[in-house]
Amino acid sequence: MEVIELDTDFGSTFSGVLTDEHGRVQALWASFSTQLKYGCNSLEDHQFVRGIPIYAISQVLEKIISGVPGPLLLINGIKRPMPLVRILEVELYPTLLSKARSFGLSDCWVQALAKKDPVRRQVLRVKGCLAGSKAESLLEQGDMILAINKEPITCFRDIENACQGLDKCEDTDGGLKMTIFRQGQENDLMVGTDIRDGNGTTRMVNWCGCIVQDPHPAVRALGFLPEEGHGVYVARWCHGSPVHRYGLYALQWIVEVNGKLTPDLETFVEVAKGLEHGEFVRVRTVHLNGKPRVLTLKQDLHYWPTWELRFDPETAIWRRRTIKELNTV
Secondary structure, X not given: OOOEOXXXXXXXXXXXXXXXXXXXXXXXXXXXXXXXXXXXXXXXXEEEEEEEEOHHXXXXXXXXXXXXXXXXXXXXXXXXXXXXXXXXXXXEEEEEHHHHHHOOOOHHHHHHHHHHOOOOOEEEEEEEEOOOOOOOOOOOOOOEEEEEOOEXXXXXXXXXXXXXXXXXXXXXXXXXXXXXXXXXXXXXXXXXXXXXXXXXXXXXXXXXXXXXXXXXXXHHOOOOXXXXXXXXXXXXXXXOOHHHHHOOOOOEEEEEEOOEEOOOHHHHHHHHHOOOOOOEEEEEEEEOOOOEEEEEEEOOOOOOOEEEEXXXXXXXXXXXXXXXXXXXX
């Protein structure tokens, strides 16, 4: 994220907005937190405040106000279409042109990028792609993004504007014509973009005391998904539950239950419906580091019934539904 830093230190104990001389909001003055390393193994939380440029919000807000097509969502009692946002699911970071030259970037491109942005004097490099994105198989770590549609690219906003520009062209296939620099060579690629609704997680299931859901963007940003059709992600577990006793912890995917593949949440729920109270269940998982594991746990529907939380866009309310519990009748 490109943020605004002020010369004057106002401290980090408050937030607000930054405005121009006419009182128009230019940025949100927001609090950030990071971890800084002190010594060999000591990590300490560090809090600071920076300005988030308002365009990041106004671009989406303008679409909501104008009523662009999208799924309806109840906002302050009024149903409004939420815009679908086109994004390049790639994590980028800036590199100074002086350093890029040492990697072999030609003087011609250095001059073109410096002319485009004489203040930053930088080029964007690929740190990684979100797993499952259309760019995953095309862009590689370390690639320098030089231009899109022959226009030099120097900052994150250039990427966002290029993505939004695709929605204005009716004959586009959703791809960006990129010029990249990789291992001393310039290459032209057609890199696909992804469309997201911004709702995040809208459904989760509590099974045997663990919270499972479809992989959300924060997980996919790590750049890994299991090859077995993905799977459902274990986001959290409860103390004293069956998954706690048998060692099924968070930060892994459940890809198979009793020999049946569970590539998504709907399939997982159907498999869970067929599991009985007291039944020993064989679960195959894949950890964030890619290591597979097989374990067995005993289901307890008396204290740990299977239930789900689902977000209802019609009412903007989360609703709980029991999927399976011990029948005491």
